Amino acid sequence: MSEKLSKDFYARDAEKVARDLLGKLLIRDKRGSKTTGKIVETEAYLGKDDPASHTFGGKKTERTEIIYGPPGHAYVYLIYGMYHCFNVVTGKDGTPEGVFIRALEPVDDLDIMRKRRGLDSEDKGNLTDGPGKLCMAMDIDKSLNGEDLTGEKLFISERKSAKDFEITEAKRINIDYAGDAKNWKLRYLIKDNPFVSEKPD
DNA sequence: GTAAAGATCCACT
DNA sequence: GTGGATCTTTACT
Numbered sequence: 001m002s003e004k005l006s007k008d009f010y011a012r013d014a015e016k017v018a019r020d021l022l023g024k025l026l027i028r029d030k031r032g033s034k035t036t037g038k039i040v041e042t043e044a045y046l047g048k049d050d051p052a053s054h055t056f057g058g059k060k061t062e063r064t065e066i067i068y069g070p071p072g073h074a075y076v077y078l079i080y081g082m083y084h085c086f087n088v089v090t091g092k093d094g095t096p097e098g099v100f101i102r103a104l105e106p107v108d109d110l111d112i113m114r115k116r117r118g119l120d121s122e123d124k125g126n127l128t129d130g131p132g133k134l135c136m137a138m139d140i141d142k143s144l145n146g147e148d149l150t151g152e153k154l155f156i157s158e159r160k161s162a163k164d165f166e167i168t169e170a171k172r173i174n175i176d177y178a179g180d181a182k183n184w185k186l187r188y189l190i191k192d193n194p195f196v197s198e199k200p201d
Numbered sequence: 202g203t204a205a206a207g208a209t210c211c212a213c214t
Numbered sequence: 215g216t217g218g219a220t221c222t223t224t225a226c227t
Contacts, residue, residue, distance in 0.1 A: 043208075052208075063223060081221030083209050100208055132209045174208060197209095 002157035007150055010071035010090050014097040017090045018044040018188050019167060025157045026104060028138040033112050035138050037104030037128050039156070041196045043172045044186040045087070047097035052178035055096035066146045067096045074154060076135070076145040083132030086140050088149065088156075102173070102187070104128035105195040106137070113137035130197040166191040170200035 002025060010017060021039050028035045045053040047067075054064045054077075066075050067089055075087040075098055087098040106113055106127045113127045114120065117136050128134040135141070140154070149155050169185040176182055189196045 045208080054208080061224070077208090078222060080207060080209055080219080082219070085208060087208085102208085130209070172208075177207085 002159055004150065005072075005156045005158060007070070007072045010088060010149070011092060012071075012090060014044040014046055014090045014099055015186065017088065018042040018099045018186070021088070021099060021101070021156065022167060022188055022190050023159060023163060023165060025107065025159060026101070026138065026154075027157060028140065028154050029152055030139065033109070033139075035109055035112055036107040037134065037138065038107055038159075039101060039103075040105050040190045040193045041101075041103035042188050043100040043102055044188075045098050045100060046186070047091070047095055050097075050178075050184075051181040052172060052175040052184075053096070058096070060096070064096065067098055068094060069146075072149045074140075074144050074147040074149060076140060076142055076147075078142065079132070084135035084141050085131045086135050086138075086144075100131065101134065102131050103189075103195055103197045104134045104138075105193065125194065129195050165193070168200055173198060 021042050024039050026037050026039055047053055047055050048058040055067055070093045071090050073089045075089055076084055079085050087100050089098045091097040106124045117127055128137045144154055147154050168189045168191045170187040172187045
């Protein structure tokens with residue numbers, strides 16, 4: 001068995017939460033179709049002082065409102081007109097920071113994930129190794145924006161096993177618009193895990 | 202109202 | 215490595 005992470009876990013700095021989310025289990029529970037993936041890659045977005053963040057400078061729009069709300073909620077948005085991205089809101093209520101989930105290692109149900117991704121292959125290496133892909137495989141879309149992650153539809157659980165991996169830090173991806181911040185090492189990966197979206201240098 | 206760009210993915214010259 | 219798909223969000227020529 002595993003234990004669902006509480007609101008306290010999320011109510012900390014994005015960098016700490018991003019590191020601690022590695023190795024945890026993301027669970028999507030729809031009636032009749034439950035999918036689980038181990039989190040293997042995250043990125044921290046630091047809010048008003050982070051040029052890469054949607055909330056840089058304290059910018060607040062209809063889309064980003066949820067990031068300013070209480071921790072432990074989902075921030076889901078559509079990118080490039082076709083893919084969803086899933087973030088976890090962190091920090092105290094009122095601070096606009098969060099953690100972007102970039103990749104999962106598929107745990108189950110692999111057949112459901114393949115079906116949602118439109119793949120037939122036995123290979124499981126390309127099911128959830130990217131932010132858009134994992135949202136497809138886990139059926140995460142804008143209807144889950146603002147969803148409470150201590151609820152039943154979408155939540156994250158601690159594994160009861162010992163921590164059995166090392167953490168690699170790397171630059172974040174595809175934020176060339178962010179100037180110097182693109183060099184900040186705010187991406188965290190499970191060292192040598194094959195299911196990450198992109199290997200670090 | 203209109204335009205420009207995007208925390209991506211996939212196919213391929 | 216490069217470019218196209220595709221459309222919401224955001225900021226204004």
